[in-house]
Amino acid sequence: MTATPVLSASNVSMVFGGLTALSEVSLQLHEGQILGLIGPNGAGKTTFFNCLTGLYTPTRGTVTLRGRTLPSDPAAVTVAGIARTFQNIRLFPSMTALENVMVGRHSRMKQGPLASLFHGPAYRKGEADARARSLELLDFVGLTGLDDELARNLPYGDQRRLEIARALATDPAVLLLDEPTAGMNPQETEAARQLIFAIRETGVAVVVIEHDTKFIFSLCDHVSVLVQGQLLVEGAPEVVRGDPRVIEAYLGKPPDEVEAEVRQYAEEAGRPSAAESTMVIPPVRERDGGSEGGNR
Amino acid sequence: MSQLKDVLKPGLARPLAVGGGVLAVIAALLPWVTYKFAQYGGDNYPAAASLQFFDAPFQLEGYRLHTLILGVVVVVVALAPVPARHRVLRALGWGLVAVGVINTVFAAVEGGGLGAVTAADGAIAFGGFACVVAGVLAILAGIAGGIEHVHVWRAKVATPVAYLVLLVSFVVLLLLVAMMLNAGGQGGVGNPYAGPIFLSLLGFLAGALGALHGVGLTGWISKLSDQHKVFSVAVLVLCALALPFTEAGTDYWMTTAANIGIYAATAIGLNIVVGLAGLLDLGYVAFLGIGAFVAANFSGAAAAAFGVELPFVLAAIIAAVVAGIFGAIVGSPTLRVRGDYLAIVTLAFGEIFKKAAQNNIGGLTGGANAIPNVPPINWFGQSFDKSLTIGSLELPSGVLYYVLIIVLVALVMVVFANLKNARIGRAWIAIREDEDAARAMGIKTGQAKILAFLIGATLAGLAGAVFAHKTSTVAYDSFQFIESVTLLAAVILGGMGSIPGAVLGAALLLVLPEKLREFSDYRLMLFGLALILIMRFRPQGLVPDRHRRAELADEGAEGVPIEELNVHDTPGGSTAVAR
Known part of the structure; x- marks a missing residue:
């Protein structure tokens, strides 16, 4: 792992009116790293993502990509080398899978309006290259043979993959995945995990926002926990998982403590505890609701 | 049922x-x-x-x-x-x-x-x-x-x-x-x-x-014509050029067909803005008007503001450039304004143009007197409004305009088809589908949208130059709001984003009124009724392009097998050429 980070956010604060959505968040992403960003609803994860992708300009603090400050325009950020997927899939539904990925090639193609107009040899070469690269990416994410399918007709899991292929088509240095496994079944989640590992192999650093903590802890090299706009804990997954503050803030209280509370409550109420044998606290896995989704 | x-x-x-x-x-x-x-x-x-x-x-x-x-x-x-x-x-x-x-x-x-x-x-x-x-x-x-x-x-x-x-x-x-x-x-x-x-x-x-x-x-x-695009287009153009030799080769129909051609070329230009980039433009006919007035002013007509008579090709290029500049100006609010609001902005522009032309601002439009007596195009001693005799064959007058306009339409079609299947065309469609996602893919959406307006307006300006010479009188009232609506109707009726659709739509919207003259009292009513029925039963348009069809016909949702989705179901075999 190299010393200089690919992506670095230092003391990023974001204030909407009187509301501080992020305060002094710093984060470093190194080459070949998969970084997980977790936190309860409203913790500011998506706001932070939007600061990284140029949708928002941070009120204070800077985000740098390979030492350069990010521009404040999403298109320019993509050109600089950060690609993203969206929490709720945002493909171009009436374009084919191949066309979707080729739109991703847009910023890497040198084809002016005049070349487009006359379809000269340069146009044909550029077009053929973009097509070949896009087909390659479709293969890479496992959508071989579906290139001529309209995006809207693809099953849900394939749409997620297509979105990743489209993001990869921009030749990013950093890929930001906003809840890549939302709504997926365990098999699809496992496939997504393998895909993200494969993406890391190609030299792209990855940031993942997820609610599925099991997924995050089994995937990431480094996990940061945001709570109420502040960076609570960061470190290796094992460290973060065991940190009591994280468990309390994000996962709620540990099951045995909750169980104890339930028992106590039951005793106080003067009845035998119903919780003794059946009480199981499932891992918290909630969907990121409207509060953050509406920021965009 | x-x-x-x-x-x-x-x-x-x-x-x-x-x-x-x-x-x-x-x-x-x-x-x-x-x-x-x-x-x-x-x-x-x-x-x-x-x-x-x-x-x-x-x-x-x-x-x-x-x-x-x-x-x-x-x-x-x-x-x-x-x-x-x-x-x-x-x-x-x-x-x-x-x-x-x-x-x-x-x-x-x-x-x-x-x-x-x-x-x-x-x-x-x-x-x-x-x-x-x-x-x-x-x-x-x-x-x-x-x-x-x-x-x-x-x-x-x-x-x-x-x-x-x-x-x-x-x-x-x-x-x-x-x-x-x-x-x-x-x-x-x-x-x-x-x-x-x-x-x-x-x-x-x-x-x-x-x-x-x-x-x-x-x-x-x-499907065949899709596989052999070049051949199809060539044959189609030849067929169009053969029309004067058929029973429809009369003065009257040559004139009507030429009018259809002008509107079809303009409608294809509008199709770039509305059909590809998804930007609603309710004042589009203004660009046709700008092209026509520019060409008329350089035509050597007595009422022209400039006393020079430029060759038609040069005047047409100037007309196209000026219209394109205005297109970029009108398009610039699209950086900030979306959807319904953009429609209002373009509507206002159309009205401003009409009023300016009516009031003869800058002495460029002749106001209520219009610019009459724009001379016909004259190449190699052959005036375009006279009939043409080749050997023993006498072709109806207006046939040269017809041929010129066929060439114009073919040119506009090539521009549209080439742009649509290129980087910029994909960017436009992406913007139409989801502007934010398009930006996240590195597309400079502002530039792309202005470019759409610019190119659309340029094509309309070119058509306007031909229009000026063909009709010989350029008056502000040829460019009213209803004309913009008709153009938009042609695009939507034919099928947004599709060239054959725009041509078919323009043809229907111009031929129907000609044929229905004796119903003139009910003409607009019948016309409106027909539009309502078509939009109810075929919202994707008569000859939809593939994207639109998927979006509006909901074929996927009704469980039509996937292979069928890939087949172009156009009512006319010829019409799928330029997809």
């Missing part, structure tokens, strides 16, 4: 169809109108005479011939093994209903009531009613049998065969267009029957094309 389905058992399909077909044949042989139309000088309704078939078997013509053909085909389809039989029967049935209703309603309204089409003064005529009933029977037969999906031909053919098929289909298309233009002749006071005869032919052709579409023929031809 579902209750209807319960009553109609599949077994009823064949008897119903045979009954309908036979009844249609009988209808063709029955008289359709009881008496001569006194108000038209005792003129008979064309082809309505009673039982003429038996005196002169081969002189059955017009709508009665169409009824006969449809009837015979219905019987044949009911008995022979035909793919997608019930879909075909339904289409033929609708054709019969259209032919019957159009002629019966016209005869009844103009002939003084139901007596004109039933029984009066000892004469009887139930042809029209029999025709409608026959059509309904055929439709019911189709519903009873269950409407199948459009049949798909998977036949692959060798290139020469494909060329031959395409050649034949385009020539047939050419003859159909000529026939349609000529049907009923030129509308007007002298020829009150033009409207119904034309509409009736349209109904017949719609039924016939619907049937061919059901069988899969049109889909197959459009």
